[in-house]
Amino acid sequence: MNPVRFLRDLVSALHGGSDPRHLAAGFALGATLGLVPKGNLLAVLLILLFFFFRVNKGMALAAAAIFTPLGYALDGVAHALGLALLKAGALKGLWTALYDLPVVPLTRFNNSVVLGNLVLGLALYYPLYLLALRLVALYQATLAPKVESLALVKAVKGAYWYRTYQEWTS
């Protein structure tokens, strides 16, 4: 859980060091985590997914950091969506069964904001994945060479500490 390493992996991946799909999946998963309120079993499960799947953790953390405040802003929408789902007559049997199961209530799925944000995150997962994939491709095609040629980037890459760090972590 070294955040510097996550950042280095993110930069490296953006500059062709990794599969763009891993970056896109990390972005979409991180967005879902960012939207869901923390402090419940659901958030813990989402974090565990970072480690089990081949997603770019740097990108996932960055997306989570961006989407957490966005989650607060979307609470009104998420609450309305979650409440509608929790009160839907057709789903009552499902919720009741889940509520009576061991461990499952610890996910707080019965909270309108938690369920609403989870549904929003899942609904946005694939569009965000596709969006991130295109943005990564666009970045790699247009912006990455320009960033590589920046004097600051060259200076950092040429620095002794940077080379030592690269050798040490590789």
Added chain:
Amino acid sequence: MSWLKKGPVFALLGGALVCWALVFFLFDPLLKRALIAGGQAAAGAKVEIASLKTKWLKGSLELRGLAVADREAPMTNLVEFSRAAFRLDMSAAVRGAGVVREAAIEGVRLGTPRKSSGALRNPPPPSKLETAVRAKISPAATKAVEVKANAAGEVDAAKLQGLAKYEEAKAKAKEIEERWKGKAAEAKAIEADAKRIADELKALGGGGSGPADVLKKAQAAAKAQQDIKALLARVEAQKKDAQKDLAEAQALLREAEELRKKDLNGLLAAAGLPTLDSQDLARRLLGAQTASRLATALKWTRWAREQAAAKKAANPPPPPRRSGVDISFPRKHAYPSLLLEGAKLTGTLDGVMGGSLDLAGLLTGVTSDPKLYGKPASLELGGKSAAGPAARLAARLDQQLDPVGVTLDFAGSGFSLAGATLGDGEIGGALKDGRAAVRGRLSSRGEEWTGEVVVDASGVVLEPKVALTGLAGTMVADALKSLTGFSVKIGISGTEDDLKLSFSSNAGDAVAAAMKKALAGQVEAQKKALEAKLAALYGDKTKDAESAVGGLAGKLLGPLDAQKAALDRQLKDALGAGAQPLRLDRLFKR
């Protein structure tokens, strides 16, 4: 499986293994420590658990060798049991609730001796309830059972309060007398004024008899009357002051007399002359034991009530998070976080009043959430033995009510009294035989207590242990020896702040009668000797003080009374002079 990373999966499994190892090695010791700490806080004495074993998959908890020391008697255990086993409902446990479906407590024993003291280093102070019970039932800490032969010879005059007070009364009488001597000028002035008025009244008799003269005389008589009345008021004021001073001196004298009696009583007590009151003696024989047991019963009753009340109060609703709404769905099984649904109690109760009882009982409904559970907790316990003793205890904790109530009904009979002790080190003894029957009911609802406990003992054989010497010792020992039965009745009512306890017993009657018979002569002789000694010490001082205070009345009030009588006569004369019939024929000449 290129999308799944094996490393983190193994790391998670490793972490789980470490967690399991920590629980396996540390959970039981930590739980044991927590139970000991909680038990000690509740009992106010040491709690020991020999071993504790949990089995997570089976959901079982087993305690062995649990002993709770008696706070009042640290070298004995209040309760001890060899094994307690609990079986948790695992389906409730994974939902975060500790539901005990079955429990068994075996080998329960009461009052077993300990090898080491069970007192805590810093025991909690006794509660108000315990203090109140002890104060109202326990006997006073007197050690007066030995009649000293030389009691009268030990009187110290300097310590006699009455003697000092007599001195004070005498001094006060002298001071008042001196002060009144200084007031002689006022008495003389009144006397002079009275003489002047008398002369004026005499003068009224002469003179003319014309209307003007008559009018003048009437005016003069009226003035004389006013003057006499003013003088009378002055005399009355003087008399009032004198009476106040006199009352002060007489109060001192009365106080001195009271103190003299107190001095005598104090000397009697210091001489070791014992109380002959039967209820005092009954308390002496049975009070300490009764108070100790009753205090323990009340303490645990209150503890149960307070625990239930605290649990009811400690269930605030969970705060909303990120403005969401929690929707609850009906559950097939809604459990409190802790529920002891039923615990079978089995075992042998050894050493209870000299016998062994085969116990069987059921404890139900102990819960952390009485509101959700909605039913009272109860304990039904019965015990019997082939030798005769039988006991029944029914306790009910109305935890679902507000305020919480506790009711305790108990009855037992055939308990052997052999081996028990009565009384203190001075009057008492060891019971060699006898059977006791106990019945009672204790109830507490909120702060209100009610209850009655009755103990009947029969077939008592007592081996007396009496510190009295001589004939008294023999007679009291004989009286105790002849005691074949007694009964004790304790009534409880009121609130904890104003607990009313009544204690009555016939146990002291025989002892009191024996003591009266044996000691009356000695007490009287000692009393007479002390009274004679006191009379000699007080002797002249009492007489001096009494005559000084008694003489004051004559010295102060005598002259004032005489003065008042003279003025009253003068006033009468003046009224006579003023009331002479007017001769209208002289007033209005034709």
